[in-house]
Amino acid sequence: MHWRPLAETLATRAVHPTSRWRPWISALPRHTLVPRWWARTPHGWRLHDGRTDPSAWAATAYQDRSLVTRIGPLHADKAHSADRPQGMPTSSATEPGLVVRMFQHARIEDGHQLLDVGTGSGYGTALAACRLGEERVTSIDVDPYVVEAARSRLGDLELRPRLDVVDATGPLPGVYDRIVATVGVRPVPAGWLEALKTGGRLVTTISGTSLIITADKRADGAAVGRVEWDRAGFMQARHDDDYAAALPDGLRHTALHGEGEAVTAGTYPVVDVQEGWDLASMLAVEAPGTVTGYRADGDERTTWLAHPDGSWARAxxxxxxxxxVHQSGPRRLWDVLDRIRSYWLQHGELPLRGARVKITQDGHTVLERGSWRATL
Incomplete structure (x- = not known):
């Protein structure tokens, strides 16, 4: 494959022409790190094998977008063409432009020791190793196969940063100037502050939200920073081979069809919560674990919400x-959503973006803006 012109085009799309990351994007054969991937279709997930379709491989690998490499426990490398896995994505090759933005938020400088949390395909690890030198980059992932595959493919590119199999929510290996995570966490694990040098910076997202948090470690062991005005969404850090079921059996069906304990007229129009990133993020902060859905059928619009505690709502x-609006369970989820929308109308925006962040040594994470305060 004549990949260099493709990588140059990717660099043009992913970063500004003056970005110091551009030469490294242009120099990396991304396709070699993602030989197989999953694509969503109306009939479920479909496997793509680059080696059997080189033109699709070239066209896909050098787009500035994320490529899903693992669904549930099934990695694309180990799948058969007839496989149609169910479940959520559990690993990916992150969009190159987003990887660079996370690194830019970290303010990486020459000589820094970097911990890359969430190895995935190894592409972000490769960029960091090119930028800092392989001896200054450590990358971790909870998945042994993901780590081994990335190690092998990075080795083929003559890049040998340190790669370890580690649950990122527990103790971390080493001490670092920068920690950058392409997985979501809630709250920030205490082990991250232990592994961060005084004056060091961490960059991560909060699980279930599009919130990017940057925080610098103080001499007292806490870290302070803010929620950036930028947005990003990553898979939640996992501890096992797959994620646990998001909702109890039958609750989704109940949310779509149940009568509920309370039936009222709604104050605001039906909204597709997931398409409103700030709205979805605020709901995830106020009622973490809430799952949402939306469907449109002619003139009919329906939004539903459900929580593992058995609460549900449908509008x-x-x-x-x-x-x-129909609601049931220990909390009224649509009322929570309405309070968020009322705040938005009263204040002109939600308080998340630009909020101050403080992370204590034990990972206790607090967001504050004006009179609004939330603890993760």
């Missing part, structure tokens, strides 16, 4: 009218 509208 349905017709022809753009205000919805009828």
């Amino acid at each position: 349905t509208s017709y022809g753009g009218q205000l919805p009828l």
Whole structure:
């Protein structure tokens, strides 16, 4: 494959022409790190093998987008063409432009020791190793196969940073000037502050949100920073081979079809929560673990919410009218959503972006902006 012109085009799309990361994007054969991947279709996940379709491989690998490499416990490298796995993505090759933005938030400088949390395909690790030198980069992932595959493929590129199999929510190996995570956590694990040098900076996202947190470690062991105005979404850090079920059996069906304990008229129109990144992030902060869904059928619009504690809500509208809301369980999830939307209207924006962040030594994470305060 004549990949160099493709990598140059990717660099043009992913970063500004003056970015110091551009030469490294242009110099890396991304396709070699992602030989197989999963693509979502109307009929489920479909496997793609680059070696059997080189033109699709070239076209896909050098787009500035993320490529899913693992669904549930099944990695694309180990799958057969007839496999149709169910479940959530559990590993990927992150969008190159997003990888660079996370590194830029970290303010990486020459001589820094970097911990890359979430090895994935190894592409971000490769960029960091080119930028800092392989001896200054450590990358960790909870998945032994992911780590071994990345180690082998990076070795083929003559890059040999340190790669370890580690649960990122526990103790971390080494001490670092920068910690950059391409997995979401909630709260920030205490082990991250232990592994961060005084004056060092960590960059991560909060699970279930698009919130990027940057924080610098103080001499007292705490870290302070803010929620950036930028956005990113990553898979949640996992401890095992797959994620646990998000909801109890049957709750999704109940949310879609149940009558509920409370039936009221809604205050605001039906909204697709996941398409409103700030709205979804605020809901995840206020009611963590809430799962949402949306469907449209002609003039009918329905949004549903459900929580592992058994709470659920459903709002349905017709022809753009205000919805009828059904709710049940220990908390009223639609009321939570309405309070968030009321705050937005009263204040002109939600308080998340730009909020101050303080992370204590034990990982206790607090967000504050004005009179608003949330503890993760």
